[in-house]
Amino acid sequence: MAKAIPSRSENYSEWYNELIKKADLAENSAVRGCMVIKPYGYSIWEKMQRALDDMFKETGHTNAYFPLFIPKSYLSKEASHVEGFAKECAVVTHYRLKNAEDGSGVIVDPEAKLEEELIVRPTSETVIWSTYKNWIQSYRDLPLLINQWANVVRWEMRTRIFLRTAEFLWQEGHTAHATADEAQGETRQMLDVYARFAEEWMAVPVIKGAKTPNERFAGAEDTLCIEAMMQDGKALQAGTSHFLGQNFAKAFDVQFLNKQNQLDYVWGTSWGVSTRLMGALIMAHSDDDGLVLPPKLAPIQVVIVPIYRTEEQLEQISAKIKPLVQELRKAGVSVKYDDSDANKPGWKFAEYELRGVPVRLAMGGRDLENGTVEIARRDLKSKETVPFEGLTERIKALLEDIQQTIYNKAKAFREEHTFTVDTFEEFQTQIENGFLLAHWDGTSETEEAIKEATKATIRCIPFDQQPEEGVCVYSGKPSKGRVVFARAY
RNA sequence: CGGGGUGUAGCGCAGCCUGGUAGCGCGCUACGUUCGGGACGUAGAGGUCGUGGGUUCGAAUCCCGCCACCCCGACCA
Numbered sequence: 001m002a003k004a005i006p007s008r009s010e011n012y013s014e015w016y017n018e019l020i021k022k023a024d025l026a027e028n029s030a031v032r033g034c035m036v037i038k039p040y041g042y043s044i045w046e047k048m049q050r051a052l053d054d055m056f057k058e059t060g061h062t063n064a065y066f067p068l069f070i071p072k073s074y075l076s077k078e079a080s081h082v083e084g085f086a087k088e089c090a091v092v093t094h095y096r097l098k099n100a101e102d103g104s105g106v107i108v109d110p111e112a113k114l115e116e117e118l119i120v121r122p123t124s125e126t127v128i129w130s131t132y133k134n135w136i137q138s139y140r141d142l143p144l145l146i147n148q149w150a151n152v153v154r155w156e157m158r159t160r161i162f163l164r165t166a167e168f169l170w171q172e173g174h175t176a177h178a179t180a181d182e183a184q185g186e187t188r189q190m191l192d193v194y195a196r197f198a199e200e201w202m203a204v205p206v207i208k209g210a211k212t213p214n215e216r217f218a219g220a221e222d223t224l225c226i227e228a229m230m231q232d233g234k235a236l237q238a239g240t241s242h243f244l245g246q247n248f249a250k251a252f253d254v255q256f257l258n259k260q261n262q263l264d265y266v267w268g269t270s271w272g273v274s275t276r277l278m279g280a281l282i283m284a285h286s287d288d289d290g291l292v293l294p295p296k297l298a299p300i301q302v303v304i305v306p307i308y309r310t311e312e313q314l315e316q317i318s319a320k321i322k323p324l325v326q327e328l329r330k331a332g333v334s335v336k337y338d339d340s341d342a343n344k345p346g347w348k349f350a351e352y353e354l355r356g357v358p359v360r361l362a363m364g365g366r367d368l369e370n371g372t373v374e375i376a377r378r379d380l381k382s383k384e385t386v387p388f389e390g391l392t393e394r395i396k397a398l399l400e401d402i403q404q405t406i407y408n409k410a411k412a413f414r415e416e417h418t419f420t421v422d423t424f425e426e427f428q429t430q431i432e433n434g435f436l437l438a439h440w441d442g443t444s445e446t447e448e449a450i451k452e453a454t455k456a457t458i459r460c461i462p463f464d465q466q467p468e469e470g471v472c473v474y475s476g477k478p479s480k481g482r483v484v485f486a487r488a489y
Numbered sequence: 490c491g492g493g494g495u496g497u498a499g500c501g502c503a504g505c506c507u508g509g510u511a512g513c514g515c516g517c518u519a520c521g522u523u524c525g526g527g528a529c530g531u532a533g534a535g536g537u538c539g540u541g542g543g544u545u546c547g548a549a550u551c552c553c554g555c556c557a558c559c560c561c562g563a564c565c566a
Contacts, residue, residue, distance in 0.1 A: 013560080021500095028558070088565075123566095157490060157564055164565070217566095237566060276566055307525050346526040353526095364525050374525075489566090 005354075007288040012232045013160075016283060020161055023291045023355050025278070033159035033166030040355065041278065043299040045169065048277060049149065051201050051296075052171065055193050061145040061173060066127050068151075069118035074126040078251040084218020085122045088155040092118040120153040125219065125244075125270055128174045129252040136176060136266060139258050143186070144176040162279035163236070163489050170274035176266040178258060180245070183267035184222075187243040190271040191224040194239035202277065203294040203407035204228045204284045205414055206238055207435075207484055209460025214444050217270075221245035227459040227484065229414040230283040233434035235459045235486035238280050244268035279489070285379075285406050291356030292379055294406055295399040302328060302335040302395060303357045307345045307364030314339065317363050320388065327392050333399070353378060358402050359395060379406050420482070427473050427485070431456045435486045439479035441472035450474050450485070459484045 005018040020026055025041030028034075037045065053063070069092060076082045096112035099105075121127065128146075136144060153167045173190060177183040191208060198206045206226035216223040220242035228238045249255070249265035258264050285292040295301050304321055308314040321337055328335045336357075338348055345362065352360055360383075362374040373391065376383035379402050386394065417434025421427045430436055431454050440446060440458065450473075451457055465481040472479050 011560095017559080030557080032557070084565095152566095154565075156566095158562095168566080170566080240566070272566080274566060305525095309524060344524050344526090344528065346524085346528080348527085349525095350527045362525070366525075 005288065005290065008231060015288070016279075017161065019282060019286055019290060025282070025291075026161055028161065031166075033156060035161050035165050035167075037169075037275070040299060044281070044293070044297055045275060045278060047297045047299070048197075048201070049171075052193075052197055052273065053147075053149075055197060056147050056171075056173065059145075059189060059193060061147045061175075063148060064146050065148050065150070066124050066131065068121055070121050070124075070127045072117045072119055074130055075119055077126065078219045078248055081125065081219035081248075081251075085154070089122055090120040090153045090155055092120065121150070122152055122154045123270075123272075124148065124150070124152075124172055125174065125248055126252070129248040129254060129268070132174075132176055132266075133252050133254045136254055136256050138256055139178045142176060142178045142256065142266065143182065145173075145186075146175065147171055147173040160279075160489075162282070163276055165275070168275045170272050172270060172272040175269045176249070176254065177268070178256070178264075178266065180267050183245075183269050184243050187222070187224055187241045187269045187271070190269070191226065191239070191241040194241065194271070194273060195226050197273075198226055198228065198238055198277075198280075199407065201294065201296045202281050202284070203296075203403055203410060204238070204280055205407065205411040207460060207462050208464075209462040209484065211240075211460060212444070212447055212458050212483075214447055215457065217242045219244060219247050220270075221247065225460055227486075228280050228284060229410075229417060229435060229486075230280070230489070231413065232283075233417050233432070233486075235435065235484075235488040236276070236280050236283070237459070237488065238277060239271070239273040241271035242269060244270060284410050286356065289350075289381070290354030292406060293356035293358060295358045295403050298356065298358050299334065300336045300352075300355075300357050301333050301399055302359045302361065303348075303352045304335065304337045304361040304363070305345050305348045305352075306337075306339050307362055309365070313365060313368075316368055320368070321363060324388075324391060328395065331392050331396060333392075333395060349376075353381075359398055361391075377402055379409075421473060422470075424473055427456075428454055431485065431487065435459070435484055437482040438473040438485055439468075439470040439481070440483045441475045441477035441479055443475070443477075446472060446474050446477075454487075456485045456487050459486050459488060 005022055006014045008015045024038050026035045026037045029036045093114055094108045094112045095114060096109040097106040098109040100107045132144060135141060149171050151167055151169050156164050156166055159165050175186050177186060195206050195208050198204045206228050208226055211223040211225055217240060222243040224241045225237050226239045228236050230236055246265040246267055248268050254266050255263050256266055281297065282291065306314055306317040306321065308317055318339060325335050325337050349360065356378060358378050360376040367373050371388050372385045373388050374383055374385050377398065418437065419430045419434065420437045421430055427436060427438060447458055461483045468481055470479050471477065
């Protein structure tokens with residue numbers, strides 16, 4: 001069998017790039033740093049969107065849409081926000097083109113300069129809070145719980161498909177509340193939603209925690225995150241939820257009359273996950289033969305391949321398979337019967353493995369005689385011959401088992417690659433291998449120094465941190481608990 | 490944005506050093522044989538050699554600019 005993609009051990013990032021191309025998920029576009037998400041990849045994203053959107057609705061949010069363009073003056077209203085994003089903004093300066101006089105093509109019409117430049121949104125806090133000002137007068141208008149699905153642009157220096165592209169798709173929730181407590185509750189609630197989505201749908205275990213002040217979102221009082229481990233031991237920030245305090249309310253003058261008839265600024269949150277989740281999904285589970293998808297997000301959960309010599313044989317097989325396909329669909333299983341004559345069975349097997357289809361059935365002459373079918377699972381690369389009867393129930397159970405098995409595998413991997421370290425020497429050798437739990441003195445200086453020396457950052461101060469007296473792995477100063485260090489994407 | 494590398498058919502590559510008819514494998518088309526792990530034979534189709542200049546009788550090949558991608562840094566979801 002021809003090797004379709006490089007192995008993870010040979011070259012991890014080449015494996016990642018080739019896998020994305022060969023599995024038909026996405027490709028680079030003609031535009032620097034921007035990707036084309038292909039139909040197969042996009043259908044995974046749609047499944048993610050659907051599940052997340054349902055969870056947002058269940059927690060009381062509604063969707064809305066705000067403009068792509070942000071007046072330049074809005075961005076500068078919140079001081080630390082503009083500082084965080086200024087270096088990576090695309091700016092619209094003109095609104096018209098014209099034919100060049102030398103006939104060389106079209107040029108920007110210098111006559112058509114905008115009075116005020118427009119920023120292509122890198123995130124929408126500013127345009128949304130400027131709108132909320134008009135929507136909120138009273139505590140009766142609160143809480144305001146809104147989400148939008150959108151694209152944003154951040155002019156990154158170095159891009160990687162799905163993980164960091166100049167344009168990416170995401171959702172951003174923006175909420176306003178009457179009290180700090182309520183906003184903090186919302187911040188935590190949405191982080192929990194993200195964690196549940198990552199673990200139950202993506203089968204990716206995550207660590208929930210808070211960012212250090214250094215790593216906080218520009219304009220936030222507190223940033224919560226979920227962190228996942230990839231198969232090279234590096235961390236990927238999979239979602240963030242920010243408590244904005246009254247920062248944006250003050251910057252955009254969003255005040256309300258509370259029940260005591262006093263004027264006060266509202267409390268805000270924002271939270272988001274992006275197409276970066278696609279990168280997490282790929283890197284968490286896939287192997288050297290291709291993609292491994294959790295059944296809950298797989299566009300095709302079951303593929304059925306007939307094996308035949310003659311037209312008659314194919315007809316006999318199809319006569320058995322087609323009712324099964326109907327039955328599976330009725331049971332909510334997405335299934336593809338690949339009876340195309342274009343490729344041979346062996347080719348199809350390899351192709352669907354590359355695309356990460358969780359379950360494959362094969363039926364040939366032998367099975368016709370015996371009333372059996374061959375059933376193979378992608379995650380373990382195992383196969384067995386089973387009776388044709390009762391297949392629907394068997395497949396439903398198998399899909400659940402695969403979902404759980406790949407979650408358990410990813411979790412076991414993370415545990416095997418998480419180390420408790422107490423000396424800086426240990427820290428420096430073990431940081432190659434995964435996550436480190438180490439004491440930290442709580443200062444930005446130490447955090448920076450460790451980053452400088454090891455390229456590792458504090459991924460989060462975990463919520464489930466055990467109170468434990470200790471000394472900082474770097475400075476030797478006192479610490480009250482261990483934080484998670486790792487190299488990150 | 491700094492350092493290194495790559496760009497030739499849909500994909501993977503050779504040719505470039507030493508300028509002179511653009512090649513190989515896979516894929517594609519047709520027909521036949523095949524079909525339980527990426528089949529085989531025969532006959533075909535497919536190229537502004539990334540792009541713009543320059544040198545030359547002549548440029549994929551030599552020189553300069555630009556663009557894109559990959560790897561390593563700094564920055565970041």
